[in-house]
Amino acid sequence: MRVSFITGYGVPKFSILFRPHGSCYLCRPICSSSTSALTTSQKPRTPLFLRPPTQSATLSDLQKWQNWAKNLASSVGSTFVDLDNGPDSTLLRRELKWLVEDVTEDGSISAEQQRNIRLRVSLEELYKLWKQRIEEKTISVYYNQGLREGLWADMGTGTGAIAIGIGMILRSYGRIIATDLSPGSWRGFQCAEAWSTGKLAGIVSNPPYIPSDHISGLQAEVGRHEPKMALDGGVNGMNDLLHLCKGAASMLKPGGFLAFETNGEKQCKHLVEYMETNAGGIFCDVNLVPDFAGVHRFVTAFHK
Template sequence: MRLGFSLPSLSKFSPIFSHYNPVQPISSSSSTSLKTQTPLFLRPPTHSTTLSHLQKWQNWAKTLASSVTSTDNGPDTTLLLRELNWLIEDALVNPKSILPQLGNEDMVVTLRAELKDLYVLWKQRIEERRPFQYVVGCEHWRDLVLSVEEGVLIPRPETELVVDLVSDVVEGNEELRDGLWADLGTGSGALAIGIGRVLRTCGRVVATDLSPVAVEVASYNVQRYNLQDKIEIKLGSWFEPLKDFEGELAGLVSNPPYIPSEHISGLQAEVAKHEPRLALDGGANGMDDLLHLCRGTASMLKPGGFFAFETNGEKQCKFLVDYMKNELKGGFCDVDIVSDFAAASIMKHSILPSSHWESCYRPFLAANGEFGHCHPHQQAIGITMTVASFTEAYLRLLMKQLTRILVLTSRGRSKRRKRERERERKRERERERGRRRLRSVADRRASASVASAMPLLAMPLLVASAIADRRLCHRRSPRPPPPPPAH
C-alpha cells in the first residue's frame, strides 16, 4: 500500500520549523514532550505562541493534508482537514476566544502542547498513517471520551450496540441488574465503563485483558469517570482472572479478535501497522478466540445469565450458532444474531479487505443461558434454540428505534405545548400587571389634577361670598340721612 504526497517548503515558516528535516521520516516512537496516555485536551496549558505562527503552522498542515493521495481506501483530504481542526481545538485552551482576534497576528495564544510537537504529530499522521486517536490520545465513544494509546485497540462505534443490548436486558430484570458482569479483553475499558454506567448504583463489573498497557489505560479511564469502586480491572487471559466467579456471572460481554491472520496485512495502514495485533488476529480462520469464549462462557454464567460478543459477519455467526447448538447442547437458548448497521461505515473505511466486503456488517451473537432450572453447563435433553434471521432482527431493531423516536417526538410535543401554555399565561399576567399600572397612574394623575384645580374652583365661591357679605353689611348699617340744607 502506498501513500503519495508532496511536502511544501518550510523555509517560510522559519524559525519555527527550520531545525526539522522534512525528508527524514519520523518514527512512531519519536519522543515528544507529550504523554500519550493523557488526552491532549486534558493536558495543562503550559505553552504559548503567537497567532501568526499558529496560522502559518495551520496553513502548512492544510497544504500537507491536501496533497495526500491514498491507494488503499485510506483517509481522504476532507477527513484529514476535519481531523486537523479537531487537533487545533484540542491543543488550544479556548478556541472560540481567538476568532475575534484573527487580525491581531501578535496576539499570544496558549497551547497544551508546543508547536513543534504538533508538527511532529501531524507528520506522523500523514507520513506514517498513525491513527488520529493516537495522535490526540483519546477517542469519543458514546457519551465518553476515552484515553487510548499504542498497544490499545481503538473502540469502534459499532461496538456501542453491546452496551445497548445490556441496557435492554437489565431493564426490568433486577437479578441481572444487581449481578456481577464481566468484560473480557477490555482494551481501553469502553464496554466495562459503558455497562457500569448502565447499571448505575447496582451491580459490579470485572474487566480482564492480557496486555499490561491495556490494563493501565483501562484503569486510567475508570478512575477518570470515578468508577473504581464499581469496576475492577484484572490482568490475565480471558477467563483466568475469573476463576473465583465460576457460575456466578450475571452477564458477560466481549469484543474479541476475529480477523483471520492472513487478512491482517490487507487492513488499512492505520489498523495493520499501529493497532495491536493481539486485539485483531483471531487465528487461521478468525474463530480461535470466539470458540474459546463460547466454551468458557457456559460454565461462567449463572442460570438466566446473558452474554454478547462481536463477530466478523454472518458467516462466523452462523457457524457459532451451529456450534453452540450441536457441540454445547443444553448450554444456551434464545440465541439471536443482531446486526449493528455498520455495513456502510465499515465498507467505507475498508476495515476488511475488499474481497470480504460481502460479510462486513459484523453482527453480534447474543445468548441467554437460561433453560428451565438447568445450570448453563449441564446437558439438557430437548432444548430448543431459536435463531432469529437477519431480516427479523433488523425489523425488530428498526421498529424499536421507530417506537423510541415516536415516543420522544410525542414527549417533545407535549413539553412544547406545556411551554407554550406557560408562556401564554406569563404574557397574560404581564398584560394584567400593565393594565393595573396604567389604571394606577391614571388615578394618581386625576387626583393630582383635581387637587391642583381646587383653588381655581374655590375662587368664584370666595368672591361671591365676599360680595354677599358686603351687601349684608350695607343692609345692617344703612347710610345716614343727608344733612339738612343750610339756610
C-alpha cells in the same frame, strides 16, 4: 483485545472489578444467587428490537402516546441531573426516539405511514414502560432487570470503553469485571477482586476475530496502530470466539446473558451453530444481531 478468563482489570469509580495477571491471591468472596432452576426474573427476555411485530395500533393512537411520552420527558427538566447526575429532558427525549425505533416495525412514526402501525409490544405496554422509565427510573426496556444486580464481565476490554459504559448503566446495583491480557490496557489500575464459576450475570466481548491471513491486508488505520494480539483470531478468526463460548458455559449463572462481536455473517452463523449443537444444550434464545449497516455482526444468547 485478547480475552482471558484469568486476568481482569477495570475502573473502580464505576464499580468495575479487576485482577492482575498471574496473581495468586483473592479478595473477599463474591456472592450471587443460587445456580438452581431459573426464577421468573431470571428467565430470558428477548430485547424489544428482536421481538416479532405481533401487535398494532392506529397512527393517531400511537402519536397520542408519543406526545404524552414527550411531555412526560420534558416535565423532568434537570431534576434527575440535580438528584444523581441522571438524564435531563433532552437525553430522555433521545431515549424515547430509540424506543420508537425499537418498538415499531419500520422504526419510526410519521404521517405518511399507513393508518395501522405494527408494533413489537402493545400500546398499553408502551405506556407502562415509559411511565416506569420516568417515575421509577427503570430502563428495563433495554436489559433484563433480574440481571442488573449481578456481576458482569467484559472480556478483552482494551481501552475499557464497553466496561465503563456498562458500569455507568449498572451504577451501584451491579458490578463489572474488565479483563485483558495486554498490560498496556490496564497500566495504573488497581486490583479489586476475581470471580468464580457459575456466578456471572453477563459476559460481553469484542474479541480478536480477524483471520490470521487477513491481518496484512487491514486498513492502515487498524493494522498499524492496533496490537496484533487484539486483532488476530487464528486461522478462521474463531479461536477466541469459541474459547469465549466454552468459558461462558461454565462462568455464567442460570439465566445469564452473553453478547459477542464477530467479523460478520459467516462467523455469526458458525458461532450460532456451535452454540446450538455443540455446547451441550447450555444456551438458549441464540440470536444474530445486525449492526447499523445491516450486517449480521453480533451474537447474543442466554444460559439455561
